[in-house]
Amino acid sequence: MELGEAVRTAVTSRYFTDEPVTDEQLRSAFDYARFAPQGGNRQPVRFIVVRNQDARNQLAEWYRVPWKGYLEAARSGEIGVGAEQQDRVLRNADHFADHLQDVPVLVVACAHLDGVHPTDTELDRLSVVGGGSIYPAVQNFLLGCREAGIGAALTTLLCMYESQVKELLNIPDDVITAAHIAVGHRPKDFPTKLDRIGLDQVVYGDTWGASVY
Ligand SMILES: Cc1cc2nc3c(=O)[nH]c(=O)nc-3n(C[C@H](O)[C@H](O)[C@H](O)COP(=O)(O)O)c2cc1C
Numbered sequence: 001m002e003l004g005e006a007v008r009t010a011v012t013s014r015y016f017t018d019e020p021v022t023d024e025q026l027r028s029a030f031d032y033a034r035f036a037p038q039g040g041n042r043q044p045v046r047f048i049v050v051r052n053q054d055a056r057n058q059l060a061e062w063y064r065v066p067w068k069g070y071l072e073a074a075r076s077g078e079i080g081v082g083a084e085q086q087d088r089v090l091r092n093a094d095h096f097a098d099h100l101q102d103v104p105v106l107v108v109a110c111a112h113l114d115g116v117h118p119t120d121t122e123l124d125r126l127s128v129v130g131g132g133s134i135y136p137a138v139q140n141f142l143l144g145c146r147e148a149g150i151g152a153a154l155t156t157l158l159c160m161y162e163s164q165v166k167e168l169l170n171i172p173d174d175v176i177t178a179a180h181i182a183v184g185h186r187p188k189d190f191p192t193k194l195d196r197i198g199l200d201q202v203v204y205g206d207t208w209g210a211s212v213y
Contacts, residue, residue, distance in 0.1 A: 006147050008192075009190045010146040011194055014095060015096070016151060016185060018102070025148055026144075033138070038115075042112075046175065053101070055106075060101035071090060074090055103182040106180055111133065115133065135178070159179070
């Protein structure tokens with residue numbers, strides 16, 4: 001598959017069939033993940049492939065707690081959802097939450113905290129740079145799934161349950177959880193193009209707001 005096609009069509013999959021996903025089918029996606037850039041090439045990212053049904057049940061149960069709160073707030077307008085088709089997105093995401101324990105594989109993206117090298121912790125704002133050593137690997141994994149024809153959904157709501165998730169999966173103290181990726185086969189084809197704002201709104205030349213495209 002051409003890179004551009006993978007990038008343009010790697011949609012968040014929220015419906016899955018019962019068909020199993022093998023370790024072999026995920027090998028290239030994990031292989032792409034390890035080639036992602038990581039600050040100082042410290043390579044802090046690790047993945048746990050969760051297949052155990054009891055563990056998936058527990059993760060799904062925890063996931064639904066913040067999700068149902070989010071859903072209520074989104075439906076009441078208390079928080080905005082950045083999508084024109086808000087109702088459909090929320091309906092799909094609610095189905096996803098209700099069936100998360102049935103998704104064949106949940107991949108937990110973890111990282112050794114001492115390997116993420118954040119350079120913005122002294123600024124008077126939320127620190128985000130540390131994630132830069134983690135999420136490129138996650139995105140490479142998602143693109144690898146797309147290339148393999150496997151659906152995936154990147155989620156972060158379960159990060160709120162980090163201490164419980166760490167205990168459940170025996171994750172060491174110095175390791176953090178950054179994302180939980182549901183992985184499985186899709187009942188429908190992938191879309192041909194994702195819904196995103198245009199280049200004219202994304203890229204500026206020399207100064208903020210000056211268009212390039
Ligand atoms: C940091 C991050 C966290 C996300 N967390 C969740 C989540 O907890 N649950 C979920 O259903 N989708 C989650 N998503 C998926 C987004 O909703 C999705 O990427 C976005 O709506 C674009 O949708 P599309 O992939 O269908 O184009 C997350 C995405 C990102 C980048």
